[in-house]
Amino acid sequence: MRLLRGLHNIPAEFSGCAVTIGNFDGLHLGHQAILRGLHDAANALGVPTLVMIFEPQPKEFFAADKAPARLANLREKLLDLDADHVDYVLCLPFNQALRSMSADDFIKQVLVDTLGIRHLIVGDDFHFGCDRRGDYQALASAGLQYGFDVRDSSTFLVAGERVSSTRVRNELEADRLDEVCKLLGRAYRMSGRVAHGRELGRTLNTPTANVLVKRHRLPLSGVYAVVARIQESGEEYPGVANIGVKPTISSIPEPSLEVHLFGFSGDLYGQHLTVEFWHKIRGERSFDGLEALRDAIDNDKRSAQCYFATLPHSFRDSGSSRITTTELNFSEATRYER
Structure with missing residues (x-):
């Protein structure tokens, strides 16, 4: 092209x-x-x-x-x-x-x-x-x-209704990701280059990739179970992502996508991630300090792991991201060069 x-x-x-x-x-x-x-x-x-x-x-x-x-x-x-x-x-x-x-x-x-x-x-x-x-x-x-x-x-x-970008947007806002898949023919996704962020995730025992979303406004927000593909290598990993404006740590609203990949070890800076949103875990909210935020993130990770672990094998094998049983072995050995 x-x-x-x-x-x-x-x-x-x-x-x-x-x-x-x-x-x-x-x-x-x-x-x-x-x-x-x-x-x-x-x-x-x-x-x-x-x-x-x-x-x-x-x-x-x-x-x-x-x-x-x-x-x-x-x-x-x-x-x-x-x-x-x-x-x-x-x-x-x-x-x-x-x-x-x-x-x-x-x-x-x-x-x-x-x-x-x-x-x-x-x-x-x-x-x-x-x-x-x-x-x-x-x-x-x-x-x-x-x-x-x-x-x-x-x-x-x-389902008897016209498919449009507005309809997709409305379904995203209502957290109906299954309906979004029907309208797109795939999971909703975002992609962007991994850049240096605040590196707060390392101090919270959850290193994250800061994906540049290049948007003034976001069509969805909250914490999601996701599947991320590294565009340069083609490798795919399940994970958990927060998309929104990080109200606990940022006084100035700024669209942000932070992704923690289960089982990944390496350096992602400068590479491009495509992030598919598979399941909503919770909405974005503010916490009373970093300790409360750390506890919430740990719960989010467990929720995402449980979601992927309970998917039917047929879905994992034939889904758009082809998640394998090996990739669903959730090891906490995840390490980023952050």
């Missing part, structure tokens, strides 16, 4: 593609259906696939801090699209110039003149252009004029 940052980075030889446009936040089953249609159209036409996204996302541009929490940051979104074998991702800056561009100008200047579009797939609620005046009908008319096909993706339903 090739990332194109802005229209000025479109290769001179670029001509013809099958395109879809949207936020693709979380890459849920509805998004995945759109991408399958995109691949089918591209293969039939013999052209590459291109997904157009925006940074910031339009709601973030208009609503700033009041915008909903992202399910995926930009890096996570690109990893998901790459795993779906998309050929190109065009990331356009959503700024005042793009916000003010008319629907007709967007079609002519961006889709036709710059991309040489051959096929377009959009969601059933897609709007674009200044004041969102552009819609499917405008695109269909332009397709007849300029010679490209337009397809409106049908609504994707799970």
